[in-house]
Amino acid sequence: MIKGKKVVSQSFFPSLLLLVIFFAIMGVMNHGLTLSFVKSLILTNTPALCLAIGVTVTILVGGTDISLGSIVSLVNVVIITLAGLGYSITISALIGLLVAVICGVFNGIVIGIMRVNPLLTTFATSTIYAGIALWILPNPGGSIDYAFAKWYMGGLFGFIMTPVMLLILLVFIWAGAIRTPFGLKAYALGCNEKKAYASGINVNGIRVLVHTFAGLTAGVAGICLTATICSGSPTVGATMSLNSIAAAVIGGVSLNGGKGGIFGAILGAGFLSILSSIVVAANFSSYSQSFIKGLILLIGVIASILAGDKVLKDKIKGIFCKGGAKS
């Protein structure tokens, strides 16, 4: 019971609830869930999960990053183009990753050291990165050896799939980072920049690091996406940026900074992924799909914000505890 209470009081609880409910709805719609279905769900949605981690980290320090989707596009075209030129998959993917990290560092330098507003900076750089992607590969196309997709779908130890490993790697890096003094300082910065400066915290350094990490997550997302679609498109990541922010908010991350964590964001992104596939599977006409998805998304965001309301939270807690006592 104590454990149950603890989970309910977490900021990510609404997203967990949504995830479970919609997972169940999907199960009913598909007349049961097969392992292969869940696997394919993970395969296609790992890029979104990666971006949710990246954007959450920037929001936590009181900033934001809307350029991550463009970085994903850029990584995608870089990998496809390099592979087309005859480079090996490994080298193409690593260069793609490097490009993403450089993009992240650039964001970090402009935001952290030149102190430009994060939203404006990443809005501008998202256009720049998308522009470079278009320049490299004006028309969708190209292909990559199927071995890439095989590596991505395959498991390192038989059952654990590559995307799960990559996600765990990102989570591990961040979880490690917040256990160093950097973590507390990042949360402090997210709470109040002026006070953080007055407390002798290296505000600029933290911002650069955080955006670099966000770039890394976009790089991993780009690799995963490329392995899923096995071709190049300069606009493939365009809609992912704002989706990732929505995922973070549903996951209980405060847009004002300093509150929440990547765990919630991952749950939020998972919910959004399931939502998309449900809307597609439900055979709504293609004209109303976007409307219905948006409506449910709005309800999800409102629910998670209301759940941050203390009074409401206590009520929910009360219901939960009663239910628990009966059983």
Add this chain to the structure above:
Amino acid sequence: MSLEIKNVSKHYGAVIAIKEANMVVNSGEVRAILGGNGSGKSTLAKVISGLVGSNSGEISFDGVPLDFSSPKDAKKHQVIMTSQELSLFKNLTVEENICICNLPTKNMMTNRKQMKERAKDILKRMQLESLMGKLVSELAPNQQYMVELAKAIVQEPRILIIDEITSALYREDVEIVDEIVSELKQKGCIILFISHRMAELYAMCDSVTIMRNGETVGTYPIMDKTEDEYLSLMIGSKIESYHGEGKHQEKSKRDIFMRANHIPIPSYHTYEMLEIGKGEIIGIAGLQGHGQTDLLQALYGGFGKINIELDGKKVTVKNAKEAVSHGFAYISGDRERDGTFSERNLTENLSAVQELVKHKKIPNAKKVLDELHVKYDNQNELITSLSGGNQQKIVVGRWLTASPRIIFADDPTKGIDVNARTDLHKEFAKIANNGNAVVMISSDDDELVSITSMVKTSKVIVMYEGHISAILEGNDINRENIFAAAMPINAIPEEKGAREDDKR
């Protein structure tokens, strides 16, 4: 070992905050810094602790020049300041906050165990162990100030600047601060103590430096002078040529225009009442942040529903829009935040209330601008192209065109020049003389003395810690009386129980 401050100056744009400040403090000395609003105490503290840079002058410690580029740099040299605005993070726990400037590590990871021990040690010394593990957002204001002090002490300061920390503390807290200060003193730490509570200064400090208008007026052993003598040193001789003292009309009878019996002051969880007469100018004085702004905002519907009596009728004001429809106006001294629409031109700024809220046209914008003596090229230029004083005239003009019945003004002349100030005073007096009313906060006591002498009925209210500590009328309105009421000598902090009763 001593801290020497030589000819340090600091200005923000054209506003001079410190003018050639000089001071020498020896190790183990507790130095009080005394001065009125805007006398430069806090700025001096910020310069020493590296939060802002100085424009000229030299600070040295032990003969080594100190020139910090950031608070981080200052902390390396163990120069620590506790801030009046608090530097605590509400999303972190007490122990995380205490140690955030210098987190202990073990294999690169934060050593939470050691962090807790460190915080526990210091909290034990301050008899605040019960705060362990709580989030700062859960703490009462006085507890937050104590944690702020703990955060400073854990950094083992060699120079500690305590900026107005005790003004939020209860008596038992102050005793603890007293103990801590004397411990640090024995270790040879230099302590600069900024406070308005004279009784505490006498108890804790060795010497005192008086600041006035950004200058250090003099340094004395604290026991050398009485409170009254220090007070007159702080007030000094008049600098700006205000006239008004002794020219006030004697307490005349006023028709009650508005009465509010239960005005919430959220910063202090207190309630106050206020009566406004027809044709009256009410000045609100007090040290910064003692509830003056809250009082005005509450009347304007800023904190939700408020019941008032207007012309003898009961009226409820729910929000600013309703306030405007009752003929209230609100002019803020923070023009950028609450006053101007910076991306809009003069006419648009002028007609904002009339057109957007009341849906009426302004007949002749040019006439209004000329009547207010606004200096401008043409009506279509952006408001930001004007000087601060002229911008404020337009904000005032915006309300004048809406023919307000009561103007609430929060330090409306902050940062504007003397001529523009006099113009605004005349406008306010005109409004009052037409049977309306003006309620005005000012951090400048002289200004209040002057403006209240311009109309037949007037009073000055002085606020202290969320309460009205004095209501001055007629010839009682002078700078000495205002000053004395703003800093009640021997003001004994209320007991916790009493304060909590107010909350209920």
